[in-house]
Amino acid sequence: xxxxxxxxxxxxxxxxxxxxxxxxxxxxxxxxxxxxxxxxxxxxxxxxxxxxxxxxxxxxxxxxxxxxxxxxxxxxxxxxxxxxxxxxxxxxxxxxxxxxxxxxxxxxxxxxxxxxxxxxxxxxxxxxxxxxxxxxxxxxxxxxxxxxxxxxxxxxxxxxxxxxxxxxxxxxxxxxxxxxxxxxxxxxxxxxxxxxxxxxxxxxxxxxxxxxxxxxxxxxxxxxxxxxxxxxxxxxxxxxxxxxxxxxxxxxxxxxxxxxxxxxxxxxxxxxxxxxxxxxxxxxxxxxxxxxxxxxxxxxxxxxxxxxxxxxxxxxxxxxxxxxxxxxxxxxxxxxxxxxxxxxxxxxxxxx
Amino acid sequence: xxxxxxxxxxxxxxxxxxxxxxxxxxxxxxxxxxxxxxxxxxxxxxxxxxxxxxxxxxxxxxxxxxxxxxxxxxxxxxxxxxxxxxxxxxxxxxxxxxxxxxxxxxxxxxxxxxxxxxxxxxxxxxxxxxxxxxxxxxxxxxxxxxxxxxxxxxxxxxxxxxxxxxxxxxxxxxxxxxxxxxxxxxxxxxxxxxxxxxxxxxxxxxxxxxxxxxxxxxxxxxxxxxxxxxxxxxxxxxxxxxxxxxxxxxxxxxxxxxxxxxxxxxxxxxxxxxxxxxxxxxxxxxxxxxxxxxxxxxxxxxxxxxxxxxxxxxxxxxxxx
Numbered sequence: 001x002x003x004x005x006x007x008x009x010x011x012x013x014x015x016x017x018x019x020x021x022x023x024x025x026x027x028x029x030x031x032x033x034x035x036x037x038x039x040x041x042x043x044x045x046x047x048x049x050x051x052x053x054x055x056x057x058x059x060x061x062x063x064x065x066x067x068x069x070x071x072x073x074x075x076x077x078x079x080x081x082x083x084x085x086x087x088x089x090x091x092x093x094x095x096x097x098x099x100x101x102x103x104x105x106x107x108x109x110x111x112x113x114x115x116x117x118x119x120x121x122x123x124x125x126x127x128x129x130x131x132x133x134x135x136x137x138x139x140x141x142x143x144x145x146x147x148x149x150x151x152x153x154x155x156x157x158x159x160x161x162x163x164x165x166x167x168x169x170x171x172x173x174x175x176x177x178x179x180x181x182x183x184x185x186x187x188x189x190x191x192x193x194x195x196x197x198x199x200x201x202x203x204x205x206x207x208x209x210x211x212x213x214x215x216x217x218x219x220x221x222x223x224x225x226x227x228x229x230x231x232x233x234x235x236x237x238x239x240x241x242x243x244x245x246x247x248x249x250x251x252x253x254x255x256x257x258x259x260x261x262x263x264x265x266x267x268x269x270x271x272x273x274x275x276x277x278x279x280x281x282x283x284x285x286x287x288x289x290x291x292x293x294x295x296x297x298x299x300x301x302x303x304x305x306x307x308x309x310x311x312x313x314x315x316x317x318x319x320x321x322x323x324x325x326x327x328x329x330x331x332x333x334x335x336x337x338x339x340x341x342x343x344x345x346x347x348x349x350x351x352x
Numbered sequence: 353x354x355x356x357x358x359x360x361x362x363x364x365x366x367x368x369x370x371x372x373x374x375x376x377x378x379x380x381x382x383x384x385x386x387x388x389x390x391x392x393x394x395x396x397x398x399x400x401x402x403x404x405x406x407x408x409x410x411x412x413x414x415x416x417x418x419x420x421x422x423x424x425x426x427x428x429x430x431x432x433x434x435x436x437x438x439x440x441x442x443x444x445x446x447x448x449x450x451x452x453x454x455x456x457x458x459x460x461x462x463x464x465x466x467x468x469x470x471x472x473x474x475x476x477x478x479x480x481x482x483x484x485x486x487x488x489x490x491x492x493x494x495x496x497x498x499x500x501x502x503x504x505x506x507x508x509x510x511x512x513x514x515x516x517x518x519x520x521x522x523x524x525x526x527x528x529x530x531x532x533x534x535x536x537x538x539x540x541x542x543x544x545x546x547x548x549x550x551x552x553x554x555x556x557x558x559x560x561x562x563x564x565x566x567x568x569x570x571x572x573x574x575x576x577x578x579x580x581x582x583x584x585x586x587x588x589x590x591x592x593x594x595x596x597x598x599x600x601x602x603x604x605x606x607x608x609x610x611x612x613x614x615x616x617x618x619x620x621x622x623x624x625x626x627x628x629x630x631x632x633x634x635x636x637x638x639x640x641x642x643x644x645x646x647x648x649x650x651x652x653x654x655x656x657x658x659x660x661x662x663x664x665x666x667x668x669x670x671x672x673x
Contacts, residue, residue, distance in 0.1 A: 073419075110454045118422045118457045126446050134412035135447065138419020138427075145376060145402075145425060165439070169412035176407055331449070331489035333458035333513040337541050339588045340489070 018292040024066055024086070024224055025283050025293075026301050028058035031082035032280055033305040034091060037313060038098050042259045047098055049111045054079035056254030057186055059279035060219065062086045063227035064154050064184050067235035068121075073139040073153035075123040075132035078113045079186065079253070080156050089122060095312040101319040108322030129161035133170025133183065140179040152180040152238045159199055160191020162208060171244065175212040180238035182245045184231070186221060188253035189275070193265045206248040214246050221251025222275060224283040252276045355533060358525035360499045361391050361464070363533060364506035365428060369399045372426060375510060377403040378413060379430030379464075388432050389466060389525060410440030417461045418448050426460050426510055434465035434519065435479045448515040449490030458513040462506070467495075467519040468559055468609055469657055474648035480558070480608070480641075483615030485517040486587040493517045493587040494540070497561035499530035501584055504537030512540070521559040528562075543590035545597065549579035552603040552671055554663065555594055555620050557583035560607045566660035567667055576671055586616045594620060595628045602633035603670050607658050612640035634673035639666045 035053040042051040054061055057079040065086025068074055074087050081094065096104025097115040106115050106124070116124030123139075125132055136153035143151050161167055162185060174181040185205055189196055202208060206216035219230040227249065234245040252275045256263040270276055287293040293301075330338045355363070368375045377392055383405040386393035396403035406413045410431065417427040431437045437444065444463065451459040469478040486493045492514055496502040502520060509516035538544060546561060547568055556564035561582045568578035579597050583590065598604050604624050606617040617638035624636050641657045658666075 073423075106454060114454070116455060118451070118455050123419075123422075124455050126450070128442050128446055131411070131415060131442060131447055134409075134415025134443070135419035135422070137412065138416035138421070138425075139423045140419070141416055142420040142423035142425045145374075145420075146423075166411050166415070166442075169407070169409035170415065172407055173409055173412040173416060331453045332492070333452045334492070337492055337512070337514070337588050 018290065020066070020228065021224065021283070022287065022293055024059075024062045024228060025287060026305070027062045027065070027085050028082050028224070028280050028283065029301055030091070030305040030308065031058050031062070031085055033302070034094060034309050035081055037309050038094075039259050041098070047112075048100055050258040050260060051098065052078040052113050052258045053255045054081040056252055056278060057188060057221065058082040059224040059227045059283060060184065060186055060221045060231075060249045060251065061156070063224070063231035064156065064182070066228065067231045068152070068154060071121065071148070071151045073121045073123065073136050073151070075125060075136050075153070075155040077125060077132075077156040077158065077161075079158075079188070083156070084122070087122060091308055091312045092315065093117075095309075095316045096319070099316050100321055101316050102322045103319050128166070130157065130164035130166030130170060133157070133167060133181070134173055136181060137170060137174050137177065137179050140181060141177065150239055152182055152235055154182040154184060154235070156184050156186065158191060159185070159187040159189065159196055159205060160194065162205055163199055171212045171214075171246070174244040175214060178243040180241070180243070182231075182234050182238050182247065185246065185248045187248060187250050188221075189270060190253055190257075190266060192257040192261070195267070204248070206246070209246045212244070214244055216246040216248050219247055219249040221249035222277040222279045222282055224279060224286070250275050251279070254278060354529040354531055355499060356526055357499045357502050357520070357528040358389060358391060360503035360530070360533060361506055361520055362393055362395070364503045365392060366395060366398065368428065368507060368510045369395065369402055372510070374424060374426045375402070375428060376420075376425060377428045377430065378406050378417060380406050380408055380432050382406075382430050387430060389522065391430065391464070391466075410436055410438075411443055414440040414443035414461075414463065415447065417463075418443065418451065418459055421459050421461045422451070422457055426462075428462045428464065428510060430464045432466070433477050434467040434481050435476050437463070437465055437481060444485065444491070444515070444517070445488045449488045451490075452514065453490055459515050460510075460513045462509040462516045462518055464506075464518045464520060466522050468521040468523055469646055469653055470522050471650045471653065472648060473646075475645040478646040478653075480519065480610040482517070482519045482558070482586050483608070483610050486616065486619075491515050491517055491587065492540070492585065493519065494585045495519045495558040495583065497521070497524070497556075497558050497582050497584070499528055500534040500537070503533050505540065505584070508537070508540045519558060523559045524562075538584070541585050541588040541590060543584055543593040544582045545579060545593065546582045547578065547580040549577035550600055551577045552605065552667055553579045553581060553594070553597040553601045554667060555581045555583060555597075555604065555606040556608075557586055557616065558609065560609050560658060563658060563660045563663050564607055567663035570660065570664050571667055574668075576667070578667060583616070589619065589623070591623050591627070594624060595631070598624055598628055599631045602631060603673075604632065604636040605663070605667055605670050606636070606638045607663055608638075608640050609657050610640060612643050615640065634670055637666055637670050639663060
């Protein structure tokens with residue numbers, strides 16, 4: 001992941017908060033432009049499978065990615081396009097995985113948000129919510145065995161994911177082992193169509209932290225500055241040996257669960273409330289108000305983002321899809337132990 | 353001087369820890385206590401910091417093993433009983449088993465499953481889940497039936513770059529003995545002809561090998577020469593050795609302790625029927641446990657699983673076909 005070094009942790013060398021803010025805004029914008037492009041391709045029938053957007057969650061997500069450094073571990077979830085870019089994922093990885101290019105990191109074997117480069121710290125999520133938390137814990141345990149100090153791991157989860165057994169097991173495990181885990185809960189009010197009141201009965205998801213011996217931080221998911229500061233503090237505490245940290249951000253999902261979903265069930269009052277604000281618009285307003293960027297600079301950022309996405313799409317559209325005839329159909333790294341390669345009945349050529 | 357099946361498992365883990373700094377053990381009560389069956393006895397003292405007690409969180413235990421493996425470690429996980437791998441099932445079949453295929457990053461984890469029935473253990477401490485895990489691509493499933501295999505195959509499991517489900521049979525833990533630990537081993541994925549014969553092939557694995565051998569001995573007294581094949585690993589399944597044996601005997605009985613619907617015995621019969629139909633002199637037979645949960649009472653349990661007697665009866669029947 002060549003861009004990892006370039007992008008990751010760049011806020012640490014940012015000379016000022018405004019510089020960091022502009023950097024974060026640029027990544028949020030790039031993520032939004034990329035999302036919009038993937039949504040357009042979905043509507044045009046050019047994407048197999050689903051498309052899941054991070055619309056409305058960019059401020060939180062980018063803040064996670066920017067707080068991490070090379071060597072850290074990140075388990076993004078479906079709405080973490082901005083955090084992925086901030087952690088160093090190339091735009092090409094996203095486009096290749098969505099369009100099913102054989103040259104992408106998943107080579108057509110998995111799609112859309114199920115992408116990653118685990119050896120480089122970016123885990124490839126499975127669909128089962130909460131399952132990535134303990135995997136991050138394991139990576140952090142490995143770091144402990146290897147005496148790699150000062151590295152953290154971040155995992156994203158939503159309000160719905162906090163109801164899973166894996167969430168409980170993972171957070172408890174991190175607490176027992178005192179691991180530098182940063183668990184970021186994006187409470188976007190709906191798990192697919194299920195609202196908070198059918199998801200949990202505690203007053204606030206942050207209350208769950210007490211059960212694991214932790215205190216949780218709150219973040220306003222619509223406010224980039226708040227997200228940047230809260231995530232930076234949480235990651236810093238984890239890095240300094242303070243054990244697992246939990247951040248709960250309130251925001252609203254400004255899209256369907258996936259692009260197949262019109263989200264008609266979202267309460268109109270929530271859309272009008274403070275959490276219904278678009279974090280990208282709020283951040284842009286702030287940039288202009290503070291004079292950290294002018295309209296021309298923002299226009300240039302937008303054009304650059306569009307160009308980067310368009311170039312990636314143009315590249316990927318010329319790339320080959322996976323080929324079932326050359327696919328090796330081997331699920332094991334130890335090829336000599338593969339049933340698929342040994343048993344003719346398991347490896348019949350695909351039908352025309 | 354002799355060594356038990358359980359001691360062989362402990363010794364293999366001690367050797368793995370001693371030989372490779374990437375190896376660690378994680379599971380419930382495996383630390384100072386030495387494990388529910390004492391398979392990790394003294395290892396925490398011998399290898400400080402490398403044998404970790406886990407909370408009762410099978411999902412998180414497996415998940416952490418996967419994360420550690422991605423980052424260069426080679427964890428050995430003890431599920432206290434095979435039955436308790438059920439809460440960790442998702443991580444095993446969806447995370448560990450898919451990782452290499454999806455990302456090209458290997459997942460070298462060994463998951464030890466103390467498997468199979470023992471007297472009085474009941475529905476939740478007796479299961480044999482090898483068929484379940486073998487169903488999923490991306491896993492290797494070992495079912496050692498001898499002390500020597502328990503030792504050498506566990507070491508192989510740790511060395512393999514893929515997730516290995518290591519089904520060790522609890523009924524063999526204390527009673528099965530060998531004079532010494534082995535110094536050489538058969539390759540993983542190869543079945544062994546444990547007893548040669550020419551009249552009928554019994555394919556077995558794990559503890560059922562010993563019931564099959566007892567049945568073969570009994571039938572020898574009746575003039576029948578039974579060949580007994582020990583599968584050793586059920587995935588990959590050594591079809592060649594099975595087929596070669598059936599080519600010699602013309603008759604196949606496959607025996608497994610797990611539930612009857614599908615599974616290892618069905619797979620073996622299916623392969624022989626599809627690839628070696630012409631070798632058969634009689635319809636291939638299979639014998640499994642009954643299609644109910646595993647009963648607690650020893651009298652019911654004896655009627656639930658295959659035994660030397662029921663294997664003998666099935667073989668006798670097949671010889672007359």
